[in-house]
Amino acid sequence: MQKVRIGILGFGNRGYSFVVPLLTEPFSAQAEIIAVCDPNELKLDFARGSLQACPQVHYCREISALLAQHPDVVFVTTPQFAHASCAIAALEAGCDVFLEKPMARSSAECRAIIAAEKRSGRRVFMGFNLRFNPVCAKTLELIAGGRIGRVQQMVCTDYYSGGFSYFRRWHRLRANSGGLTVEKGCHSIDQLNSYAGSIPVRVAAFGGLDRFKPDPEGSDYCSNCGKAGTCPYYMDMAKAEETTRITTGIDGIVVNGGEKLDLCVFNSDKDTNDNITIIIEYENSVRASLVECFTSSCQATTGRQFIINGWNGQIWTELKDRKIQVFDNAPGQPALSPEIPAIPAGSGRHGGADNQMLEYVISTIAHDRPNLDMLTRDGYYAVAVAEAAERSVEEGRMIEIEKL
Numbered sequence: 001m002q003k004v005r006i007g008i009l010g011f012g013n014r015g016y017s018f019v020v021p022l023l024t025e026p027f028s029a030q031a032e033i034i035a036v037c038d039p040n041e042l043k044l045d046f047a048r049g050s051l052q053a054c055p056q057v058h059y060c061r062e063i064s065a066l067l068a069q070h071p072d073v074v075f076v077t078t079p080q081f082a083h084a085s086c087a088i089a090a091l092e093a094g095c096d097v098f099l100e101k102p103m104a105r106s107s108a109e110c111r112a113i114i115a116a117e118k119r120s121g122r123r124v125f126m127g128f129n130l131r132f133n134p135v136c137a138k139t140l141e142l143i144a145g146g147r148i149g150r151v152q153q154m155v156c157t158d159y160y161s162g163g164f165s166y167f168r169r170w171h172r173l174r175a176n177s178g179g180l181t182v183e184k185g186c187h188s189i190d191q192l193n194s195y196a197g198s199i200p201v202r203v204a205a206f207g208g209l210d211r212f213k214p215d216p217e218g219s220d221y222c223s224n225c226g227k228a229g230t231c232p233y234y235m236d237m238a239k240a241e242e243t244t245r246i247t248t249g250i251d252g253i254v255v256n257g258g259e260k261l262d263l264c265v266f267n268s269d270k271d272t273n274d275n276i277t278i279i280i281e282y283e284n285s286v287r288a289s290l291v292e293c294f295t296s297s298c299q300a301t302t303g304r305q306f307i308i309n310g311w312n313g314q315i316w317t318e319l320k321d322r323k324i325q326v327f328d329n330a331p332g333q334p335a336l337s338p339e340i341p342a343i344p345a346g347s348g349r350h351g352g353a354d355n356q357m358l359e360y361v362i363s364t365i366a367h368d369r370p371n372l373d374m375l376t377r378d379g380y381y382a383v384a385v386a387e388a389a390e391r392s393v394e395e396g397r398m399i400e401i402e403k404l
């Protein structure tokens, strides 16, 4: 069988993250990277260094040059300001697309990608790796298997320890990311959408920029700020690893040798929220609430929990500890149900989710099977809920998804 030929578009944090798995068994036997495109020459240099073992790789700064290499699939790992234009160009060139989350900055851009997907007849694999997280996959299996009966209500809390870093990178401007609810919240929203087993119809939200407001006592950069010992968000550039500086510090907008990575999270220009609380109602009358906090510092623990109330019981999940508890709504049940034993993390990043996702994408293309699981429809509804939530905060009213 011929190897699946992969072109990587955007060689930053995420694009680079696929290199090690793709150069390792079993993926190295099934797929090969044939081209890398990034407008930033420093990133291309980094790619050349990372892919020394692959003489076939073509390096370029323009998407047209990458598409001229005829990859089977284009991995779109650019910031989402380029997702729609890049995905549409790749589809029009006859390629399949692996599209990082969020699908795009807005529901309108998502609709344009879906239209191009239909026109081209090619496959777009929507990159929600959280779906492949073993705890999330097991939770969906329990729900689909009827373990707690009909789902009625859900709660998700998401505290990301790296949330603060968005305020020194491109994510902090809506023109780039669509806002942090789109950027990060899309993961949890997609999970809630899949657990609800329905489509979201109405959204209401409260949120704001409360923590990362300008600090007159701070400076523009950590490197020239006197708060080194006291600021929980202080970044010591001298201690940042070279790889971190290169993969995350330079991003096509902030082209400054990576030094802007220590931009002050308080004094940076920004137009997104640093916290948001969302309520979603689904067509089948399931209701969900989601709390997203982006102010956790690197010292805090990342945590994402889901509680799913069904008519016959509840599921409590904690992704950090990879634990699931199931409670039955029945007389004589113990107050605490036995936990499902901690689910082992798989190999690779994000608790093994990234490798599971790669396996799905590569084997689907290699065997020319239809893509049944990583759907643009799901990418659209995740962005639509996030966009509706941000609009609800701005306009102080409930937003109907249909009217976006």
Ligand SMILES: NC(=O)c1ccc[n+]([C@@H]2O[C@H](COP(=O)([O-])OP(=O)(O)OC[C@H]3O[C@@H](n4cnc5c(N)ncnc54)[C@H](O)[C@@H]3O)[C@@H](O)[C@H]2O)c1
Residues within 6 Å of the ligand: 009, 010, 011, 012, 013, 014, 015, 037, 038, 039, 040, 043, 063, 077, 078, 079, 080, 082, 086, 100, 101, 102, 127, 129, 170, 183, 247, 248, 249, 250, 251, 252, 350
């Ligand atoms: N699923 C996950 O777990 C996960 C994790 C991190 C990031 N992401 C997503 O991956 C995407 C990239 O994020 P990142 O953290 O890697 O950002 P990044 O800034 O580290 O890297 C983005 C790269 O894309 C390049 N780029 C910009 N415009 C381009 C264009 N038109 N063509 C080609 N390259 C272009 C930039 O120069 C940069 O090298 C985002 O959409 C982000 O939300 C997903």
